[in-house]
Amino acid sequence: MGIKRSLIFAFAVCNLSLYFGQEKSIDTVYIFDNQMNKVKLFHKITTLNPADIQKNSSNLSEVLRFQSPVYIKENGRGAVSSPSFRGTTAQQTAFVWNGININSQFLGQGDVNNIALFGYDQMEIKPGGGSVIYGSGAIGGSIHLNNDLSFNQGFHGSLNSEIASFGTFNNFLKASYSNEKFSFKATGSHAISQNEYEVLESRNYINKNGKYYKSNINIAAAYKIAPYHQISWISETFDGNQHYPIFFESQTSTRYETQNFRSLLSWDWKKSKFNNILRAAYTEENFQYFANLNQPRTSGGVGKNYIVKNDFNYFITPKWNVNIIGEFQQNHAEGIGTSGIGDEVRNIASIAGLLRYITSSNISFEAGIKKDFVEGFDSPVLYSFSGKWKAANWYQVNLNLSKNFRFPSFNDLYWQPGGNPNLKPETSVQADMNHEFKVGDFKLTMSPYYIRIKDMLRWMNTPMGYWAPFNTNQVESYGLESQLTYQKQINQHHFKLNAGYIFTKSKDLEINKQLMYVPLHKVFVNADYNYRSVRFYIQGMYNGLTYTDSNEKKSEALQPYFVMNAGISGTILKKYTIGFKVNNIFDEIYETMAYYPLPKRNYSINFNINF
Structure with missing residues (x-):
């Protein structure tokens, strides 16, 4: 599979060897987000495969916390959760599903724990701005949920079941079939947890009313209708229910429900000198909030998005190509109950x-420009520039410059009371430089960066007693992301290391103070050892002092913590795998959101069958 992906990557991006030769038909492996392979040429991307995701199978928050530079703020295990790239907020993080931006049109962000964990072939984490390709919200970074389809692979299937602490059960089923012209894949997952855990050392905390469940179905198919033409389709349905934790028995229990649907149809026309991809997509989000667990819903909303997108790529020569991307979308939103949002x-x-x-020699670059036309707003002209210089076999440097933006969400504009229809879009400029060093089997990447955000949207308390959004903040963020990787195989012994250190200074320039929930320091380490059919891994994550207010009060800050996990698994007869995991081995008391401790030591057992 690795060889096939390399060949596809070389054709899709460079097309060096086939330009003057015979034309090439549709690729053996079809990737829905065709732009990601090009993005990887110039940006540092963290790629997680299903085996990586399985290490932190509780939820997506755990995956990102332990295996990426992203900071995750979580209101208790499995509850509301939001990401932060490079000192920005959740609204400045784009979630991208197979090339389509899926941030909520109401909140302007994605709730990490209301996004499916299983069912994707790859999860890719990209720090840095990407609005030219991925649209509004891609300011601090983007999280990509990608699927692919293979041809000529026959039938494959797998079943994974997990039993974990706190009454948690995770199940995932996957099946695929493909021949020379047709490919089909279906996945389904269901997770449920009573989720009642205790951290008595932290204010006698008990995670009461923390129950959740979530289900996800993903279906994809592709058919080669002619040598250079392919029709592809992918659809995803998600259903989630979260009970919000309460601190006292006297409090009223609440819950939140959400149902999301996404469907993408694609027509690919690929020849040696050009390729064109026409897409039509429909996404829908539904949510309901229950202020009393056993009473009718209090508020909610329905959002529907209709998207048409065309991506045309023309190879002028084997080294030069032009890419034109046009997109139109219509967003519909209707509030329910007390939100005050109309149709x-x-x-x-x-x-x-x-x-x-793009060449195979020392220097490559990409320059981009984009103009958005957003009804009701003056949108800026956006730009991006990326350059790569391979100075030596052991060293290369990438430079990335960009201007990015985010337009206000429907909640920002119309929520009552407080909505402000006079808001301006956020804009940002950023620069980063990735230095990559290779020595033997080690690779070290060091990425200093700088971001300046203007007209940052921020909800603030008003003299009338309610909260409202304003364009008030000027934010400056700078820091360093570094990552060390190592892979080595000695006979049947496989070693793998992935470690990162992140320093983030993100200041509100009006008061010259660090932003809330932006730790100065974060370290994560993942180490794997495989011998024949046995696999062992450990994870460690250190998070430095994190302020929870705008005035850097150390008395209110989250204290530094270090959390370690470990797991072991073994495979029998090449089809049956059983694994055991221990999370938070050292029983660390820690919070990522004030007053919501995450669990102490806990365990899980998982079973996998391949057929």
Whole structure:
């Protein structure tokens, strides 16, 4: 599979060897997000496969916390959770599903624990701005949920079941079939947890009313209708229910429900000198909030998005290519109950152009420009530039510059009371430089960066006693992301190391103070050892002092913590695998959100069958 992916990557991006030769038909492995392979040429991307995700099978928050530079703020295990890249907020993080931005049109962000964990072939984490390709919200970084389809692979299937602490059960089923022209894949997952755990050392905390469940179904298919033409389709359905924790028995228990649907149809036309991908997508989000667990819903909303996107790539020469991306979408939103949001419609169009110079020699670059047309707003012209210089076999440097933006969400504009229809879009400029060193089997990447955000949208308390959004903040963020990787195989012994250190200084320039919930220091370490059919891994994550207010009060800050996990698994007859995991081995008391401790030591057992 690795060899196939390498061949696809070389064709899709460079097309060096086939330009003057015979034309090539659709690739053996089809990747829905065709832009990601090009992005990887110039940006540092953390790629997680299903085996990596399985290490932290509780939820997506755990995966990102232990295996990426992202800071995760979580209101208790499995509850509301939001990401932070490079000192920005959740609204400045784009979630991208197979190339389509899926941030909520109401909140302007993605709730990490209401996004499916299983069912994706790859999860990719990209720090840095990406609005030219991935649209509004891609300011601090983006999280990509990607699927692919293989041809000529026959039938494959697998079943994974896990039993874990706190009455937690996770099940995941996957099946696929493909021949020379047709490929089909279906996955389904279901997770449920009573989720009542105790951390008595932290204010006698008991995670009461913390129950959750979530289900996800993902279906994808592709058919080669002619040598150079392919029709592909992918659809995903998600259903989630979260009970919000309470601190006292006298409190009223509440819950939140959400149902999401996404469908993407794609027509790919690929020849040696050009390729064109036409997509039509529909996404829908539904949510309901229950202020009393056993009473009818209090508020909610329905959001529907209709998207048409065309991606045309033309190879002028084997080294030069032009990429034109046009998109139109219509956003519908209707609030229910106390939200005050009526039936709102917004039209959005954009046109982007990218010029790439890609060679197998020392220097490559990409320059992009984009104009968005957002109904009701003056949108800026966006740009991006990325360059790569391979100075030596052991050293290369990438430079990335960009201007990015985020337009206000429907809640920002219309929520009552407080919505502000006079808001301006956030804009940001950023620069980062990735230095990559290779010595033997070690690779070290060091990425200093700088971000400046103007007209940052922020909800603030008003003299009338309610909260409202304003364009108030000027934010400056700078720091360093570093990552060390190592892979080695000695006979049947496989070693793998992935470690990162992140320093983040993110200041509100009006008061010159560190932003809330932005730790100065974060360290994560993942180490794997495989011998024949036995696999062992450990994870460690250190998080430094984290302020929970705007005035850097150390008395209110989250204290530094170090958490370690470990797991072991063994495979029998090449089909049956059993594994055991211990999370938080040292019983660390820690919080990522004030007053919501995460669990102490806990355990899980998982079983996997391949057929």
